[in-house]
Structures are given as C-alpha cells and as structure tokens.
Amino acid sequence: MLVPHLDVQSLERGDPELAGAPLVVCEGRDVIDLSPAARKLGLRPGMTIFQARSAAPEAVYRARSPELIRSAEGALVDLGQSFSPRVEQSAGAICVDVSDLGRLFDDEAQIANALFVGARKLGLAVRVGIAADKTTARVAARAGEVVVVPPGREPPFLAPLPVELLEPSPETLETFRRWGVHTIGELEALPAGGVAVRLGAEGALLARVARGQADSPLTPCAEPLVFEEAIDFDWPVENVEPLLFVLRRMLDNLVARLACRALASGDLGITMKLSPRGRDVRTVPVAAPTRDVATLLSLVRLALETSPPANAVEGLVVRTAPARTRSAQLSFFEPAGPSPDKLASTIARLAALVGETRVGAPVMLDRHLPDAFTMQPFNAPRVKLTADSSQLTVAGDARALALHSLRPPVQADARLDRGELRYLAGQGIGGQVLAAAGPFRVRDGWWQLPVTRDYYDVHLSDGAIYRVFHDLHGDSWHIDGCYE
Template sequence: MLWACIALPRLALDAVLRRVPDPSRPLALVSGPAQLRHLHAVNAAAAEAGLKPGMRLSAAHALLSDVAMVEYDPASEARWQRFLAAWAYRHSSQVSARWPGAIVLEVRASFRLFGPWPRFEARLREELEGLGFSHRIALAPTPRAARVFAGLRDGFAVTGEGAMREALARVPVRRAALPGNAGERLQRMGVHTLGDLRMLPRDGLRRRFGVELLEHLDRLHGDADDPLALYAPPDHFDGRIDLGFEVESHQALLFPLRRLIVDLATYLSARDGGVQRFTLRLEHEARHALPSHEADQVQHDAVRFTEVPVGLLAAERDAGLLFELTRNRLEQVALPAPVIGLRLLARELPPFVPAERDLFDTRPAQAVPWPQLRERLRARLGDEAVHRVAPSGDPRPERAWRRADAGEDGDAACLAPAPRRPPRPAWLLPRPVPLRDPRLRIVSGPERLESGWWDGDDARRDYYVLETSRGQRAWAFAPPGEREGWMLHGWFA
C-alpha cells in the first residue's frame, strides 16, 4: 500500500480567509483567556506587518491597529477537516482524519483511475488550491511515515520500504510525531534521530517511555499494522458561514453563498451523488423580531432565521447551476432583518444520473441543456410558470392533452402501447369552424369518433382528411354518415 498525507498547516486560518471578500487584508485568529489573549495564527499581510503566532493581543494592536480579529474556533477547525476528508473520499475509498491538521489516504489503488503519482499529486494540489487551503503533501508506504515526511518536506515521495526506512533514520526525533513529549526528552538525552532511537534497547525504552512509543515506531516503519479509523461520508450536508457583521443586501450575500454552494458540490462529487432539495437559512440576531405572518420565517429563543427553500425537478451537482438557482430564489426574498450568518442544509441526496449526450454533439458551444434551462426558468419565473403538455387518454381532440407539471414523470404514459390512430394535424384549432369550399376532395376517412357520454359532452363525429381547392390539407368532421356541413378542426403542415 501507498499512503499520501495532506498536511494542513493553516487549516483554521484558511477556513476563515475563504469566507472573507478580501483575504489580502491583515487578519489574525485570536485565542486564550480574557486576561491572556494572544494570536493563534496570522495571514501573510499580518505577518509582513510584524505579527506572529503567540504574540500578545496588546502588542499586536500596537504594531497594527487595523488588523481584523477573528475568534479561533477548534470545533470549526474539526468540521473543516471532516469536510476535506469528504473531498479526499472522491479520490480514495480509504481516508482517515485521525490526526489533527492532516488527512491520509491510500492512493496505490487509485493510480489506475487518476494516473501515476506525479499526475495524481498535481490533481490534488490543484483542487486544494481551488478550495482555498494551503497544504503539504508527501507519499510513503505507511500513513505515519507519510505524515512525518509531510511535516519535513513538501512533495517528498518514497515508494519502497527500504528507502522509507533509510529516510526515517535521518528524521530528527523532535519532528517524528512521537507520542507525548518523548521527542523533547530524547533530544535532551542525546538521541537526535530515529536511527539513533532504533539502536537503543527496546526494554529500556518501554520502561522509560511506555509501550506507546514502541508501537508508534513499529507502525511508523511498517513492522506492525496500523489500524486507522476510516472516514465514512455522512448522509447529509450541513454547511455554515458566520459573516461576522450585519448584511442588509442580497448582493453582499452572494460571495459567501458561492462558497457554500462550491462546498456542497464538492461534497456531492465525493459521494458521487446529487441534490434535489435543500434549504438556505439566513440567520438574524435574536434582538431582531421577524414578522409572524411570514410562513418561511422561523423564530426560536436563541436563533432567528429566514428559510429559502430550493427545489429541483431532478438531481444536480453542478456548482454553477446550483448557485444560479439559489441566487434567483434568494433575490425573491425580502430580508426582514440584517443577516449575520448563512447555513445550507441538504438532507435529500438522491443518486446523480448525468444527462445522456451524443458522441458527436452538434449543439452550439453556448447552448444550455434543457434540464438546466428548465431549472433556471423555474427559479426566475416561479414553479408554476413552467409546465409541459402530456396526453390525457381522451379520444376527443380538444381534450386529448393536459397541462402537467414540469417534473412529472412522462415515461409512465409511454410504457403502455398507444392505440394506432390515423395521422393527426400539427395545427389544431382552438375550436372547430365551418369549412366552406365547393371543390373539396376527400383524401382519407372516415374515422368515427364517439366519446364523452360520461361527462355530458357527448361527441359523435366522422373525421376526414380533405384537400381544398388551394391544395391545403384539412382535418374536418361531419355528422356520422353525412358528407356535408364540414367543420374544420385542424391543418396538416
């Protein structure tokens, strides 16, 4: 087996930067008790001004007064690690987020799908950069070795166990992710590398450092199995962005909304599924009272929010389409109060079936497939504005069709064989009108139609295909058994 480790050295900071409109402005994460506030992480602009992790908050304000401060949230960091584990699941069936700030995945089985490791690695880096997360990647035969190498050298790759052991022998003990403070203690004892550590008697190491150190070394070098808790994707998506300030316009919500939709599309791609219904929640502060007559506005003691439901006729997972549909729905909602957060909930995740395409597709490059155009029209004009024409089974021509919902399955009507009928005109008149022409010629007919006795609109007609003196093909009927008093009902093309 071959394991790739994706180290995420700035996971908490990147999770905040990807939701702010201008990530180039100085920003820092703050943690610690109220009397000992300090910087947990800083972005590049803040670092250039002299700010660094561990600095006291008062000293940071003295150096840079306009730096943006965001509270460090360990729970949010853990959620983003799980999100990236879901992203990695699209590349491998064996993914683990066991260690904080890192994800490991088995990649040898994926080479046949994604190509050799250099191409696979480039794909991982490209997608991570698109998601907005800085990273370091390393490859090794064991997950623990890959994690150690990722912390030492970005891009390091070793595929053989012998080469891995030689590389590990040169790793400093303080950088070997040893359990507890064993690395610092061994360094003070004069043991500088893992090679030196492996030469020491195991009984003495067990008495001084416990069995955990020996188990770590065995699993690190591949001498013992390393049982990892593998990631299993959840059956729903729940993403949230805290805006950090009050937003009173739809336009200012589009940037964080796009981020949420991209995250949803990434999650769906990892599951190889789609979404058909989801809800966007616009969160408001509790002090803002919402109108009680609005059906889509919910109030609780702690949270007040406005719900924007988004429904599709078929499962989709294209980020651009989902964003456009959600934006159109959002723009139709009046904001009853300033928005302080966005939350996207998707619980119905049916399988995604891509639309069938011809091998030699002759559509223009800018043409929109019908399913996407249908969804855009429904989002912009309303669900009731788009419908289709479906057969009703009534033999009377004026009642042979009905208005059906755009998402209604029309395949069921096609399962039963349709009765064989003579040709029907392409142009059916709204109501029959008298046909007066002294030189009518009967082309075919009659076709007897007797129906409607059950609803009081009985129809007894003989239909003919007629040719007029001008060469037009008409579809007309007369009373049964007669060939006069023609009523025109349609024209053939």
Template sequence: MRLWIGLYLPQLPLEVFCPNWSADKASVVLEQERVLTCSPAARAAGVRPGMRRGGVLMLMPEAQLFERTEAREADALHAVAMALLQYTPLVARAEESTLLIDIGASLRLFGGIRALCRRVLANMRALGFSASLSCAPTARGAWLLARHGGARVLGMESLGRRLDRLPSALPPPARPFSSWFEGIGCFSLGDMRRLPRPGLQRRCGRALLDLLDAAYGMTPEMFDWIEAPTTFRAHLELFDRVEHAEALLFGAHRLLLQMTGWLCARQLAVERIVLQLEHERGRVACPPTVIEIVLAEATWRDEHLVRLLKERLGKVALGAPVIGLCLEAPQVQPMAPPSESLFPEPGGSEDDQLRLFELLVARLGADNVLQAAPQADYRPELANIWVPVQQKIRAAAMLAQMPPDVLSLPRPSWLLAKPVALLMRNHRPFYGSPLKIVSAPERIEAGWWSEPQTRDYFIAEGQDHAHYWVYRERIVGAAEDAQPRWFLHGLFG
C-alpha cells in the first residue's frame, strides 16, 4: 500500500535565521519588510507577525532586525529530512517548508501508522520544530492536508471527500486567481473540479490541473529524493552561551537524531563518535572541547548514545562558554543483520549486555570496568589478566597457544584470589567437613623462570555434596618424611 506523510513546518525556530540571538533581547526576522517571527522580548513589547519594519522600530528602536535567509531555512529542513531517513529512504522536499515521506513499506516495521506518526512527531519536538502532520495515499494529497492543518486519510475515497472540502485558494497555482474563484462561487476544491477543464486550464494554466490530478491519484507523481552524504558531519549553533555541559544534551540529541537517519539511510552502524564543544571565536578564541565515545559494539540507535553522552557531559568541566556543537561519525561499519534467533536470550541479548557495559564505562570510567583476557600460562592465578572492557582482546589467539587437552579439563566457576591452606584430619584435607577426592590428579608445573610451582590438582567433595578445586603442593627437594600441604583454590557451581 502506498501511503505518504506530509510534514508542514509553519514557523521555523528563531535560531534558524539568527543563530546568536539572545533570549533577553528583542530579535525580529523580516520577510519583505514585514515581521515573520520574533523573540519573546519583542513579542512582550507589542511586536506581532505581519507588522512592518517601521512599526517595529517605533516600538523598539534597539531591536535586532534579521532578514529571512533561504539558505539557513534549507539547512534546517535538510536536518529534519536527515532525521526522518531512519523511517524510509524516500524523503522529498516540497514547496513552502514541507517534507513528503513515503512510509508505505515501513508500517509493519514501526507498528502501524499511529505508532509511526507518534515517533515522527516526537522526533520533531526533539529537533526543536513544530509541524503539521498529515497522511494520505497520494503525495500531493498529503501536502494539501498538511498545509490545511493536518489530517490522516488512508483510503482513496476518503481522501477524495476530504480534499473536496479544502478551500480553493489552498493550491499555490490557484492563489493568484482567488478573487475570480470567489466571484464565481467556487469556494472549495470540489467546486473547482466541477468546472470545465478546458476553461480552467485557459484561465489558470496547466499547473493547477496537474496538481489536482496528482492529489486525487489520477496521475503518477515523480520526486527528487534526498540522498544522504557519504560522510556525516552536523553542526548546530546555540542561541545562547552555555556554561554548564549538562545543558548541552538537548542540542546533542538533535545532532544524534540526524546521525541516526544518516546511518539508516546508508545502512551503517557507528563505532566511534566525536562531539566538539565550540567556544568563543576571535581574540578570546580557545580550542574546542572534544568528547569522544568509542562503542564496544557498533550501533545505529540514538537512545543508547544519548545515555552515554548524558553520562560524559555530566563529568565535563567547561573552561569557557559553549556557543556551538559539532558531531562527527569518523568510524563506521556495515550494519549487521538482525538476529535470526527464534527465542530471546535469557538475560537479554549480547547487544543489551554491551550497551550496559558502555553505560557503566561512561559512568564509572574505563579503568573501573574490566574484563578477563587470557594469557598463555598454566598457573590458574596467572592464566588471565584484567583489561578495560572496551579493549579488543584476541582470546582465540591466546587459547591457540595452549594444548588442546588443557582446554577440555574442568575448571571451577569461582577461583579464589589467594589459595587457602587446609587443615589435615585423619590424613585427609578438611574444609568444614572431611573432603573426599573424586577425580584423577592433574599436575601443573610452571614458572621455572620466575616462581616455580609444582602442584597436583584434584576435585574434592564435602559431606554437603559441594565440590571444591584443591591441590597438593609438591615441594621439590624436601625431605621424604615431609607432609604435603593442601590448599583450596576454587569452588564449583
């Protein structure tokens, strides 16, 4: 089923046109000498949209006046489009600050049209934009509904009835002739469609008929889809100087949403991101503060990255106020296919565990979250070392250096940090109760170059049926009548 979402952005945020505006100053954006939007301070002084330049200067001579910049507006719409690429690669820009999204193939993936619309609107709020959203089986139909306030229509018959009630001056080709349409009593698109087509074409041109035919599904539609660049780098100018790093999370989330859309469009997953906190420029310029996050497992979702950035920003002490953010994804890899497992893994998937480790590293520091890395040593207490969890270990190469028969021998799940000397009762080792040897011995001799160790390991069983890993120490060169010493080295689960 072909289904389109139309997003109309009726009023872009003030920082799109004047990034360095201040909340406590009067800032006004003009279009053709009339007010397009203004800051809260200017609105409190009586400035309203549509007011002329002279009226603004009469009310507030100190007001900062900015002209509407189409380049900045295009950049803002492109940022929104990049974030929407996470739902479908078919995103096109239409007239009058409107985006059209073909989401027919994405409905099942995101749980239906209602859930998808909620996610789109949530992303728009996170990006700092307000939008009028509509759904329709045709792109032009979605555009018209979004421009009129937004509505959701799923069937062609319902779309035709809804379009018939729209005002006749809504299509851009019809606006120059709005007084003529009112004069002949044509107030809606339904009335317009009942007019003779040859006469309507001679009076208004072919563009109006083409738009109506496309909106009602009578002709095919062609669009130039927005393509994601080969590399990602997004920049955001802050509307005020920020002195606390935690307050930058909202702006960083806006950049992460754009990166998420870029990753989905390029079918990539990010392994490392770099967030630059830009400070003052000019004579008091200082280098940006760099926050780098290295992921143990590549991802393309923004929720986990937001949590990591929140932890990292909470620990950053800013040396100067921040006026801008810049996010880059310098290290990416192809997106891994989803798991084919029929049943979920107990305790969460491997990705869930890796995300937990990354969150702990961001909160506690890389030196406080460790993992075991195997070493080629026969002594159990030296068979591994502890390294940061983010460090890549070559366990396969290390284990390949060990004999195959060693890898098949039983090992306890809990190895004591230091062996515990055992008492001897009736010539048997004692640990809470007499221990019964239930396995053949395993001899380990190692450490000739540093600390030589000669041990005979056994699996012992207590009266409570618990199993222990014990060893008998062989002292080379000791007297024949010397009693062997027994030690507890591990416990089996």
C-alpha cells in the first residue's frame, strides 16, 4: 500500500474539515506539498510560504506534522496487521504478506479491494499493488490504484511501464535515458550480464525485477513493547499521598516486567481519570533510564506536588517508555563520579523547581557583553587525582578578583554632574561616587536585538566597588555586580 501525498493526507486525516480544502503543507519557509484544490490555485511545491500566501491568501496553510504522519502510517500498519501478522513498513509504503489468506478471500483482487476500502475507512486514499514479491508489488502500486499481478505474469505486466517506476538512482535513470531505455520491457530486453557489468549491483537488481525475478524478502516490523499498568479506584482519591502509595506498587510491577527484558524505564506517561469527568494526562521526563523505583517515585511525586490534579482521581494508568540502561565504565585510578541515576534525578528535581532552561552548566559566549552566557547540559566533571592524593584539584582553578553578579541587575538612580557620575542608589546599595573608571562602551546584537551599554567600575562611599552600566537604549542605570 502506497500513500500518495502523505503529508497532505495525514493532515486531512487529523482534521477531516480540511478534506477538499486548498491545503498547503509547509516546512520551514517552504511549501512542500499541496492538495489538488491548492494546485488549482496555481501554487507549486518549492514556493516560499510568503509567495504562496501572496498568490493565494485564501488557501489553508499548515506545517508538516511528523506526529500525524506517524499516526497515519501506524494506522496502515494496524490495517495490514488485521490481515496478516507479517507487515513491513518502509518510507511511504506498507507491505503485507497476503499469501495465506486463501481461506478468507476468494482471490487477490478481493484482498486488494478490502485493503483499499479499509484504508479509506481510516481516512486514507492508498494505492494497492499485489504481486508475488515485494518489489513488483510496489511497482504495481505505483502503476495504478488497485493492481493485481498474477503470478508468472510479471514480465508482461511490467513491460509497458515506465522505467522510472523501478525507482532507479538518478545516475542510472540518466544512463537509461541515454540508452533509449524508457520502459521496463526495454530494460528486460537487454542482456542481464551486460546490464550488471555496466550498472553494477543496482543494474543487476533492476534487471531481475524487470524479468519478474525479484526476490526481496519481507522484513516484518516487530510488535512494539508496551509496558503499562492500570488501576481503577473504588472511590475517588483526593490527596496526592494515597496516589503515590498506589503508584509505588504500580512502578514496582512495571520495573519488574522491564527487568525481565533487561530494560529500564524512560519517560513515564501518567493518565489520571478524574471525577466526575475528564482526564489529566502528563509526561514525567526521566533524564536517564533507570530501574530504581525510588527515583521514579520521587520524580512522580515532584510532578504531582508541583501541579496536583484538578479533581479527585478515579483511575490511574501508568505507561513507561522502555529503554536500555546506560553503563558507565569506571577507571581503576579515579573515584567514581555521581551515579547517573541519582544525578539525573537531582537535575530533574532542580528543573522542576526552577525551569528546564535554568539547570545546567553555564558556558561563557564569545561576545563583547561581559556576562553573555548560555546553558549547556550538565556533565559531572572528571576529577583528576594528583600525586598527593589527599588533595583533589579540579583543573582550571585560578585565583582572581571576582565579580559577584547581581542577577538580575539592580535598577538604580544615578545622578550626574557635567557628564560625570556622582551618585548611585538602588535596592539597598548606594552612595556617593568616590571614583569611577569608564565608560567602557559595548554594543551587541545590532542586527536583531540591539544592546548598547556604557559600563563603569565605581567606588562608592559605602566602601564597595561595583560594576554598573547605563543602558543607552532605555536610558536606565543598573548595578551589575560587586567586586570581591
């Protein structure tokens, strides 16, 4: 089964109201696919969204949705598996082994029609091809809407078809064009050995396909592993603690099942059926796969305590994404670092408290702004043992005058006299300016978010030395930090 214009069909399937509309599928700034109605408006793939909107503002513009595509493909896999347990999924195509369906269907045409109709019911218009082997079936599906190639009749079926349907590489297709080979039959007429010599393995394969001698086996997809525990309560549970008690038992069961397969728990999906109606669906991220129930429970506790369910809970479903545990090779001569599990748990707890983007390792940016930095994921530093094992040092430890940054900078009132800073005060800091160095002028990001500041190092009458800046865009003064 092939799905033409999968990008468009997946969106239409996700939102049936889009069916028949002039739908434009976009990725980034470009148009990548169009419904027939959109093509009629003169739009084409490769246009920019801006061009398309200028030409056809009335069209419907949607971003490509990998989730809806996966859902559509998953639905077709399900359909295929409803016919046979041996289903292979490849890019844009589902291949089903229908060889043992003789007792259920009179003939292959019936099977093809059933698949076609079944796909329609799932909201997808497919092309179905049935043949003795996967490759020929794929060609057949590209050749027409519902095509059955009787066994042994592959060569005459394939002969008149364009050679492009074999999906040769661009270089091979160009060679076919130069040779005047436009149909599969013309390819079939060439000596197989000669084609193989000239076009290599690809040529040999295409020649076999053209003869109806393709023998590519079907590689069925494995059933996805689902690890899920569910429970319904006799009466709604209002507090978090009882929920956690139950959740602990459910996590124990899940972990035990995972352990049977040498797997660990990744992210947890928790669905709470609420009373009287509604659901609370949430994902608890798990930074590092683990079988440690206590860690999993503490993450779930954090999630529930931070954001308790709106109503009492009537039932619980917990699903886990199975993953392989990470292993860390320890060295003989270095102490073990923090356990990845515990580290992940700690980071997750911190992220829950302060926000995901605020936990990590700060890295200075190469910019003129003195405090430009970004956050990177935190990795435990390697600890080197020195010759004197009683002293552990961390590389890069150097003594210097430190600036204690105030985050955020404190807004201040400033008084100037003939351009010279005389007095500064803000949020418990302030005094006469006894001495000042600067201005040290910095501009940054002029092409997007311009920042222009004059920095000063000022010695105030309170005895401390501060770094302050004057934001020239907003004409405001700020105390940036204190030197220590």
